[in-house]
Amino acid sequence: MGGSELSTYKVFIQPQDFSFLKSDIWSEEKVPGYVTIQNKKLDIDIGFRGSHIRKIKKKSYQIEFYKPKLWKGAKEIHLNAEYNDPSMIRNKLSYDFFSSIGVLTPSAEHVFITLNGKKEGVYLQLESVDEYYFKKRGLPVRAIFYAVDGDANFSLFSDLDKESKKSLTLGYELKYGDEEEELFLQEFIYKLNTLLRDEFEKEIIRYLDVEKYLLWLAGAVCTQNYDGFVHNYALYRNGETGLFEILPWDYDATWGRDINGKSMDYNYVRMEGFNTLSARILGIPAFRNKYYRILNELLDDRFNVETIRPQINALYSKLRPYFGKDPYKKDKIEDFEKEPDFICRFIEDRNSYLRAELKKLGQ
Incomplete structure (x- = not known):
C-alpha cells in the first residue's frame, strides 16, 4: 500500500447494528457490515477495540473478514484511531523501528476511513498477530499469546493487585494453540522465577530465544513504551525451534508521550526496562554484556535523529494533506506541525x- 496517497476504506454498517454497537462500547461483540477497498467490496464483522481508548470520541475498530474469508492473506485487521497521539505517527514509527532492528513486527499503514458515507479520518491499519501473520511469512508457529493486561509481567505475583497469581497464565489470552501450550507457558514462567542463577542460565535457552528478546528489549527501551514491558506485546512459540519470541503491539505511547498524549521525560524508563524476565536475563553477565552491545549499536546506527528524521518527514508529508479532512483532528493541525x-x-x-x-x- 505504498505511494504518496492514503488508501480510502469505505465502511458501511446498518444503522440499527451501529446503534447496537454504540449501546455498549465495552462489548467484544461484533456486528455485520462491509468495506470497500480499491473498488472491492468485502463482507465483514466489525467491533470496537482497545481499552481506555474506547472512551474517546474517535473509535478504534477491529475487522474480521467474512466473505471472502481472507484479504491479502489476513483474517482480521485493526484500525487504530491514534487519537491521543498529536503526531498520529508514533505507532507506525515504532513498528518501522522495530522491524529495522530485526524484531518480528506487524505491518502498519495509514489509511483514510469513511463510515456510512461520513469522514472518520486518518487511521493506522495494523496487521493482526495470528496464525495467518506467520503463514504469510512462511514461519512455523506452535502458539500465540496476547499480553492483555499488566499481569503479563513474567512474575509469580500480580502486577495489578500485588498478590500471588491464582494462575500463571493470568494476563495472557491464547490466540492460537492448544492447552499443552498453556502448560508450557506456565512451566516457563515458573522456572524463570524459581531457578537459581546457574540453572537459569542453562535452562532459559530451552524456552526463549534470548538474543531476539534482547533486541526487543532494546527497542522498547529506546522508544520508551512504559506499558510495553508487562503489556502491549505478543508472545509466540516458534514451531521450528520451540522457543518463545516476542513482538511489539500498540506503540502509540512512545517517543516522549504517554497514553494520554502528555509529555513524558526522556529518562522516565531506565535502561534495563522492567519486568521479571528482563531482570533475570540481565542478571547473567554474558546476556547482560550482549544487551549492552546491542543497545550501543542501536544508539550509533539506528536510534538517532540523522536516521529517523527522514522517516518522520516522509510520514508527515504523507499525512499532512489528510489531517485537515479528519473531523476529530482538523482543529489540532498546529499541534501536529x-x-x-x-x-x-x-x-x-x-x-x-x-x-x-x-x-x-564502562560500555
Missing part, C-alpha cells in the same frame, strides 16, 4: 541519556 521537532528532541535526549548510562558501566 510541532510534533516532528518534539520527537527529534526526545530522540536526542533519550540517546544521550542511554549513552551516559552505558558509560557509567
Whole structure:
C-alpha cells in the first residue's frame, strides 16, 4: 500500500447494528457490515477495540473478514484511531523501528476511513498477530499469546493487585494453540522465577530465544513504551525451534508521550526496562554484556535523529494533506506541525541519556 496517497476504506454498517454497537462500547461483540477497498467490496464483522481508548470520541475498530474469508492473506485487521497521539505517527514509527532492528513486527499503514458515507479520518491499519501473520511469512508457529493486561509481567505475583497469581497464565489470552501450550507457558514462567542463577542460565535457552528478546528489549527501551514491558506485546512459540519470541503491539505511547498524549521525560524508563524476565536475563553477565552491545549499536546506527528524521518527514508529508479532512483532528493541525521537532528532541535526549548510562558501566 505504498505511494504518496492514503488508501480510502469505505465502511458501511446498518444503522440499527451501529446503534447496537454504540449501546455498549465495552462489548467484544461484533456486528455485520462491509468495506470497500480499491473498488472491492468485502463482507465483514466489525467491533470496537482497545481499552481506555474506547472512551474517546474517535473509535478504534477491529475487522474480521467474512466473505471472502481472507484479504491479502489476513483474517482480521485493526484500525487504530491514534487519537491521543498529536503526531498520529508514533505507532507506525515504532513498528518501522522495530522491524529495522530485526524484531518480528506487524505491518502498519495509514489509511483514510469513511463510515456510512461520513469522514472518520486518518487511521493506522495494523496487521493482526495470528496464525495467518506467520503463514504469510512462511514461519512455523506452535502458539500465540496476547499480553492483555499488566499481569503479563513474567512474575509469580500480580502486577495489578500485588498478590500471588491464582494462575500463571493470568494476563495472557491464547490466540492460537492448544492447552499443552498453556502448560508450557506456565512451566516457563515458573522456572524463570524459581531457578537459581546457574540453572537459569542453562535452562532459559530451552524456552526463549534470548538474543531476539534482547533486541526487543532494546527497542522498547529506546522508544520508551512504559506499558510495553508487562503489556502491549505478543508472545509466540516458534514451531521450528520451540522457543518463545516476542513482538511489539500498540506503540502509540512512545517517543516522549504517554497514553494520554502528555509529555513524558526522556529518562522516565531506565535502561534495563522492567519486568521479571528482563531482570533475570540481565542478571547473567554474558546476556547482560550482549544487551549492552546491542543497545550501543542501536544508539550509533539506528536510534538517532540523522536516521529517523527522514522517516518522520516522509510520514508527515504523507499525512499532512489528510489531517485537515479528519473531523476529530482538523482543529489540532498546529499541534501536529510541532510534533516532528518534539520527537527529534526526545530522540536526542533519550540517546544521550542511554549513552551516559552505558558509560557509567564502562560500555
